[in-house]
Amino acid sequence: MSAAIETPPISKPLDISIFQLTLDDLPAGPPSRQQPLVNPISMCLGVALVISQEAVESPSTYGRYFLVHPEEIELDETLHPVFEDISIVFPDEIPDDSSQHAFWFNTGLKHGSQVLSQLLDQDIVEFVHPIRTHVTGPQGGGEDEMIEYPLVRVKLTDKQMAKQCGSCEIWEQRTDKERLSICSRCRNAWWCDEECQLSGWKRGRPVPHKKLCRLVNTS
Numbered sequence: 001m002s003a004a005i006e007t008p009p010i011s012k013p014l015d016i017s018i019f020q021l022t023l024d025d026l027p028a029g030p031p032s033r034q035q036p037l038v039n040p041i042s043m044c045l046g047v048a049l050v051i052s053q054e055a056v057e058s059p060s061t062y063g064r065y066f067l068v069h070p071e072e073i074e075l076d077e078t079l080h081p082v083f084e085d086i087s088i089v090f091p092d093e094i095p096d097d098s099s100q101h102a103f104w105f106n107t108g109l110k111h112g113s114q115v116l117s118q119l120l121d122q123d124i125v126e127f128v129h130p131i132r133t134h135v136t137g138p139q140g141g142g143e144d145e146m147i148e149y150p151l152v153r154v155k156l157t158d159k160q161m162a163k164q165c166g167s168c169e170i171w172e173q174r175t176d177k178e179r180l181s182i183c184s185r186c187r188n189a190w191w192c193d194e195e196c197q198l199s200g201w202k203r204g205r206p207v208p209h210k211k212l213c214r215l216v217n218t219s
Contacts, residue, residue: 003185003201003213013176016044017160018070019122023111044070045124045154046162046171047101049188061188061212062089065103065154067115068162070174084109088149090134101154101161104134108147116150125152166204167196186213 020040029038046068049061065087088106105125107113119125133148154161162172163180166189172180180190181197189209191197200209 003183011159011179013172013174013179015159015179016070016162016172016174017124017156018042018044018174019119019124021067021115021118023114042070043067044162044174045156045160046164047154048164063087063101063103064089065101066164066171068171068173070162072173072175086112086115101156101158102128102151103154104149105152107149116152119152123155125154127151128153163190165192165196165200166190166209167200168192183209183213188212 019042021043022039023041026037026039026041027035031038044067046066047063048066050064064085066085086106086109087103088108090104105112105116107116109115116125120127128151132151134151135148163182164171165180170192172190180192183189183191183197189200189204189212191200201213202208202210204210204212
């Protein structure tokens with residue numbers, strides 16, 4: 001039998017925090033069908049919790065962080081790479097306390113450095129103090145590639161970030177009627193409805209939530 005799901009009674013889609021980004025390769029508004037993304041572009045920060053690959057021996061979860069459009073819009077996201085995972089995970093260096101929403105920011109993305117600068121300016125994230133970096137080793141057999149990925153902490157509250165359905169993988173938006181429901185047992189998964197919750201419980205990725213929920217609660 002699957003765990004119960006619940007919707008936080010005081011949390012509404014309007015709690016999701018919106019910020020503005022300006023990107024070099026986007027024109028100024030107004031938007032059109034041919035050019036749906038224009039400067040400044042409204043975005044929100046989304047978080048999806050993932051089970052670590054070592055879950056059988058040492059169950060734990062960590063967050064992956066995404067730029068998400070806060071409202072419905074006619075858009076082919078495959079043609080607009082601003083909608084992407086802005087975090088990068090090094091298996092041996094996952095931040096210790098996932099509840100603090102700290103992650104390695106992927107400055108290697110097309111708009112990575114530009115986006116990071118604006119998120120810092122708007123008080124969406126902050127550098128962890130003291131600043132820590134991750135430096136890569138040899139790439140493709142060549143010389144060391146010294147790329148620094150800063151460790152940042154999200155300054156938004158948990159309610160201010162969009163969540164992702166653990167089954168169909170859609171993101172919450174401010175135009176939704178209500179927030180996704182949360183697993184009442186482990187509080188590490190969200191669902192659109194009972195159908196998605198049952199599907200994720202039995203056939204979730206990378207493992208069924210039935211297994212993840214039990215592991216997290218016995219860790």
